[in-house]
Amino acid sequence: MKIKTVGIDLAKNVFQVHGVDERGKTVLRKQIKRDQMASFFINLPTCLIGMEACGSAHYWARKLQAMGHTVHLMAPQFVKPYVKSNKNDAADAEAICEAVGRPSMRFVPIKNIEQQSVLSLHRVRQGFVKARTAQANQIRGLLGEFGLVVPQGIAYVTQRVPELIEDALIELPGSFRILITRLLEHLQLLHRQIDEIEAQIKAWHRSNEASQRLTQVPGVGPITATALVATIGDAKNFDNGRQLAAWLGLVPRQHSSGGKRNLLGMSKRGDAYLRTLLIHGARSVIYRAMQKADPSNWVFNVASRRNKNIAAVALANKTARTIWALLIHDRQFRLDYRAANAAA
Structure with a gap:
């Protein structure tokens, strides 16, 4: 029976592998040592392989892709709901194999x-x-x-x-x-x-040309720009700028029910390091905007009527969406972009 999907529970020395055929029937359940991984998968027919985005995941993803396999990485919190009863390596590998085949699953970009x-x-x-x-x-x-x-x-x-x-x-x-x-x-x-x-x-x-373009955005310096370019990779992984902002945890956390929207503080999901850099950069922009006190400035207006911390997160959210637009469209940042569009 041909193996269609494989889930791998990564570890330091011993990996657990779980494979299913096109009907979803289990046809492979095996423990593999680290030095056996390459020889095992190079002899395996090309298939879909899923792994959790954890230590050494990007390394193995590149290795398996070079062998012709299709590899997807997933955040561990998205795999957890598929674990049945007790937690062990075999159950984790089975859950990964089940999760990677879901049409709505969100995947982590593989880094080079x-x-x-x-x-x-x-x-x-x-x-x-x-x-x-x-x-x-x-x-x-x-x-x-x-x-x-x-x-x-x-x-x-x-x-x-x-x-x-x-x-x-x-x-x-x-x-x-x-x-x-x-x-x-x-x-x-x-x-x-x-x-x-x-x-x-x-x-x-x-x-890096993309990193240099990002530093044109207010509140983004070389440290923030390089971290964003290296982490995001291909901006096409996100459908729009709002997805990138949500991926960085810069959107409100929801606890809604019965048609009633209840928005809480920011979700703080995703990379805390990137989120911190963007918020600190936003604080710097707000500080300068308050010194100039220009009523036509969006940043000044938000910081004047709301708490400075709320304004910093709002500006960081806007910066993230601007960064996505610059990367996806390969453009230079322009401060007068909105005014030029209105004139046109």
Whole structure:
């Protein structure tokens, strides 16, 4: 019996495979070790393969596609409803096999090696930024135990703490001064590592035409643009800009019933890193708009009548839809686009 659809439950060393024929009857239920994956699927007739979008999923998707198979990745929360009774590897593989054949299933775009490489830079940079913030807070906390209060902000730590350590009039043990000096050196090391990774990201940004076009949008810099281009990949995966905004979690969460609409706060679905970058960029645009106080500016009007946080999410939503339009139509951003259309 020919295998039509296969579900793979990925793992580190042992993978569970579940296959069905064109009638949906189970014809394959097997455990495969990592080193057996390539030889097993290269000898398997071309079929539809489904996997959850988890660790190593994009790697195996590219490998299996190169063998001629059709591969789809799915978010784990969309596969969960198809798991029957108890959870185990065999049940998960069966659920994946069932979910990938659903006509309404939403799939995750498969990333290429270049996209994964750029996103790795972003993830490492994000980790270094968190470590730098934690290190600065630790230094402030230790100094606070000795009655030395440093204002919040990494800039204050790097500027004022060395002066406090070198001040002989302040009563501090010598071992404590050495400890703080060591922590400051670690903080400076994190600074340098972040700067080096940002230089790599900006170098990739200068070599990518789509990323350069996105930086023309207010509130989008090289960091945000490169992360968006590498994550979204082909904008044709989304039917419209609203789908992209919803995919990033920038739309209201619904809890409606009986024909009554009940909209809550933003859904926060999707990539939290991208959503954070877009919202922080929107805050910068709102800050400048409030300084100019132009009544004809949409951003100023929204920020004036609503809470600044609501305005930031609304602008981030609008930015996401603008980014989709630029990518899908291969256009340059124009501030006077609406005015030009109205004149025409």
